[in-house]
Amino acid sequence: MTAALYLLRANKKVLVIEQESIGGQIASSPRVENYPGYKSISGTELTSNLYDQIEELGCSYEFEEVLSIKTEGDYKVVVTDYNTYQGRTVIIATGAKYRRLNLDREEEFIGNGISFCVACDGAFYNDRDVCVIGGGNSALTIALDLVNNTKSVTIIQDLEKLTGEPINVEKILKNPKVNVHYGSKVLGYIIENDEFKGIKILEHGIEKNIPCDGIFVSIGTIANTKPFENLAMDDYKYIIGNDCNETxxxxxxxxxxxxxxxxxxxxxxxxxxxxxxxxxLNYLKKFD
Incomplete structure (x- = not known):
């Protein structure tokens, strides 16, 4: 949407093709406190503001899945699951998706014990015990938001320290409702009578059961770049761009x-x- 904003202000015709929801991952963040100009704002409000801004400038939106991009003469052809579009230039901003634990019965319990998004599912765990898997800044942000309304928050971190911003680490360690298991790995889920009851972990070589009503997984992301495999990518399938972000x-x-x-x-x-x-915009000058 930032790219669209600049292009629209230069009087270009812009189409944004979105597979899921407007704003990407940040839209699901319950609290953003590191964006200039805002002491605190929800990801939903921030992305909604930006959407309103570009819509007012005449941006077109289509909710479809992009399958491929190819070049035909002076045009880029974007093929989706419903249509084919032509444009002089394309900007790929497909972001990344949540990395999963890939354990038995995981798919079955996503949204019913296993979550990734506090804004989406946090309210289901008021006055209940939850675990957060991960120790980076995203995980700590999730834990800090959950701790306000839950009975307790247990953080499962595979390293020997929390790796988020120092200010968030300090808040976590000072909160009596938060417990941290370091050097720990999730081995599986505790399921009883088809209900999510907790997780099994390996902590410093010792297996333990951690009872909880649900977990929030925050262990990084995987790039959404499969449709663009014709472009140069790094070993982790992220698209390589030069200083001007050209692929x-x-x-x-x-x-x-x-x-x-x-x-x-x-x-x-x-x-x-x-x-x-x-x-x-500089590239498009060749067609003037």
Whole structure:
């Protein structure tokens, strides 16, 4: 949407194709406190504001799944599950999806004991015991939001320390409702009478059962780049872009969490969108 904003303000015709929901992963964040200009704002409100901004400028939106992109002459052809679109240039900003634990019966209990999104499922666990899997900043943000209304929050971290921002680590360690298991790995789920009852972990070589009413998994992401395998990617399937965010194919740009880069944050994603849009505008000058 940041890329669309810059292109629309340059009087270009813009189509945004979205497979799921507007705003990507940040839309599911219950609280954003590291975006300039806002002391605190929900991801839903932030993305809604940006959507309203580009809609007012005339942005077109289609909710479809992109299957492939190919070049035909001076045009890029985008094939979706419903239609085919042509444009002079394409910006890929498909982000990443939540990484899963890939344990037995996981699919069965997603949304019914296994969650990824606090904004979506947090309210189901008021006054109940929950576990958060992961120890990075996203996991700590989830834990801090949950601890306000749950009975307890247990963090399962595979490392020997929490790796989130120091200010969040401090809040977590000071909260009496939070317990942390370091050096721990989830081995499986405790299911009784087809109900989620907890998790089995391996903590420093010792197997333990952790009873809980639900878990929130926050162990990183996987790039949503499968339709673009014709482009150069790194070993983890993130799309490689140069300093101008142009991919290995001229006229196709990449922005956000699907790009190969060291730091993935909301602010770096918006920066990528800006760079990609300006690069695309420079590319389009060849057709004037």
């Amino acid at each position: 290995s194919e001229e006229g196709i740009y990449v922005a956000g969490d699907c790009k190969s880069k060291r730091i993935r944050q909301l602010t770096t994603a918006t920066s990528d969108g800006t760079i990609a849009a300006i690069s695309a």
